[in-house]
Structures are given as structure tokens and as C-alpha cells.
Amino acid sequence: MGYQGSDTKVLETQSAPEIAAAMRSEEVDLALLAPV
């Protein structure tokens, strides 16, 4: 996802929906997120 800055518009309207759609199409069962 990369650095998002303070404006979350791209994250909310583009990045996250595309990531979620890709994960659904790949039949992902769960996601373990690990911010570093």
C-alpha cells in the first residue's frame, strides 16, 4: 500500500478497494497485517 500521507482519499477510494477485490479473487481466507 505504501506511504499514504495525510490525505486518505486514494487509500479509501482506490488502493484499499483494489486490494480487497484482488484478495477476494484469490480466495484469501484471512490477512495478518504487520505495520513496521
Place this chain on the structure above:
Amino acid sequence: MIEAAGIPTVTLNIIWAYHRIVGMPRVAAIEHPFGRPYGGVGGAETQRAVLRAALHMFETAREPGQVEHLPFVWPEPPAETRWHPAEPSPIIAWIKQRAKPQWRSHASGLRARRICARQAELTPARARSKAPACPDAPM
């Protein structure tokens, strides 16, 4: 949005209290340094154990926003940390140069307010009414 797509998530989180601000469905809290949530470089055994413990939360979590504190302790105290690179990353360099004075100011403001509040507790009520008010909490 990942959760909304029907995919459950667990966040392995170093700053677990942050979830109170942004909201995270499930938090596996771990007291490891930044950049090393799973463990040290080459520490496959610890990394595997952290991974399994975090994955286990998918089975055990029972309510939204649940936080589970994982029982892992970083092997060296912060003052003795040896894994930082000789040249800091751009964000760390920026924090050291610019943000640190702000944090210091914030911390000293908080300290002054706590000391003032404690002094007010110990001061008799009659004298307290003549004392200057404690400073506001810094933003």
C-alpha cells in the same frame, strides 16, 4: 475494507494502543522495536513463534477490537540496541532533526503540569486559592 470484503484480519501491532484511535478488528500486541515486529534478523525460531501466536488469534478472538498481548520480550534493552543501521533511514533522520524538539516540548509540558497538579494536591486549600493555575495540557 478488507474486513468489509469478508476477509478477517489480525494486526500484529507494536503500538497497540493506536487501535483505539483508528480502530482495528483484532490486535496481536507485541513489545518489539519498530521494523522488527516478528523478531530479529535471522531469528527464524522467534519469527515463527510470533507468526503462530498472531495466527492463533483468528481462533481465539471473540469480540470487536480485542487486544491480545503476546508473551514475547525483546532480548536486549533499548539502550543496548545494536541493530540500527549506521546511517538512519530518511524518516528516522527527519524525526531526529525536526520532530524530537517538539516531543521534548510536549513531554516537558506534560511533566510540568503533573508536577503542578501534584503540588496542588499537597497544598492546603487556603494557600491553593492564591497559587497560580497549572498550565494547560500541551496539544
